Amino acid sequence: MNIQEYWWSTSLSHYYKKRRFNKIVNLLNIDLEKDLNILDVGSATGKDFIKFLNGRKNLKITGVDIDKYTLEQDNVTQLLCDAQELSFPDKSFDITISIGLLEHIEPIEKISKILSEIDRVSKSYCLIVPCINTIIEPHLKSYRWQMRDRNHKKQINDVGVNYLSDDAWTKFTNLNGAKTERLWYIPFLISNLIIYKRDNN
Numbered sequence: 001m002n003i004q005e006y007w008w009s010t011s012l013s014h015y016y017k018k019r020r021f022n023k024i025v026n027l028l029n030i031d032l033e034k035d036l037n038i039l040d041v042g043s044a045t046g047k048d049f050i051k052f053l054n055g056r057k058n059l060k061i062t063g064v065d066i067d068k069y070t071l072e073q074d075n076v077t078q079l080l081c082d083a084q085e086l087s088f089p090d091k092s093f094d095i096t097i098s099i100g101l102l103e104h105i106e107p108i109e110k111i112s113k114i115l116s117e118i119d120r121v122s123k124s125y126c127l128i129v130p131c132i133n134t135i136i137e138p139h140l141k142s143y144r145w146q147m148r149d150r151n152h153k154k155q156i157n158d159v160g161v162n163y164l165s166d167d168a169w170t171k172f173t174n175l176n177g178a179k180t181e182r183l184w185y186i187p188f189l190i191s192n193l194i195i196y197k198r199d200n201n
Contacts, residue, residue: 016185020099020192021052023183024126027196028095032056039064039093041083041118042101046071049097062093084113088121094199096122103129103139103162111162115174123199131182131191132163138190169195 025032035058040050043063053059054073061076063069064083071078081087083101096118105111118125130138130146137145139161145153146163166180178197185192 017048018052020128020183020185021049023194024049024097024128024196027181027194028124028126028198030095032059034058036060036094037092038062039088039096039121041086041096041098041114042066043069043071043078045069046073046076048099050076084110084117086117086121090120091123093122094124096125097127098125099128100130102127104160106160106162112172112174115172119174119197122197125178125197127195128192129169129195130161130163131193132165133182134189134191136186136189137161138185166193169193 024030030036032053037060038053040046040061040063043050043065044067046063046069050061050063050071050073053061053075057075059075061073062079063071063076064079064081064086066080066082068080069078083098098118102111102114105114115127118127132146134146136143146161166182169175170178170180175195175197178195181194181196183192183194184190
């Protein structure tokens with residue numbers, strides 16, 4: 001077991017994920033007792049968001065990913081698809097969540113297409129990416145990797161990671177009206193940038 005696998009298995013990791021989940025619920029003003037249609041884009045196994053909704057029969061949850069994963073929750077529909085072409089009607093989801101996906105997308109035009117689709121199908125959304133000021137780059141476990149000159153960056157295991165500033169994220173036309181907030185995922189080491197838009201109706 002490597003360090004990353006060990007970290008994900010710890011109760012401390014669960015605590016920080018739960019803390020991040022609660023932050024999303026508060027920012028979007030989500031009433032988990034209501035009947036809601038929720039989309040998780042880049043859901044993988046559901047460990048980052050969906051698992052915290054387990055057992056809530058009032059929620060209709062859809063997870064989409066480009067790769068096939070196994071989800072253990074009862075009330076989740078899992079779809080294999082590319083997020084730049086979501087086959088859902090406009091505003092069909094009350095809430096869309098995407099955690100740890102967008103920093104892996106290339107080229108920039110594809111990020112724009114995915115953001116456009118998320119905005120199209122969602123009434124409210126919350127997107128989470130690593131913050132540019134994070135001390136330890138969480139994928140490569142390297143000190144200030146994202147701040148290095150392009151010619152001095154080393155990729156590990158072909159992991160591609162893109163970093164944009166807080167301001168750059170909000171320049172995407174599809175994120176017009178979105179707000180951002182920073183959250184320390186692991187205090188003083190790894191911080192997230194939360195990009196969100198709340199339906200005020």
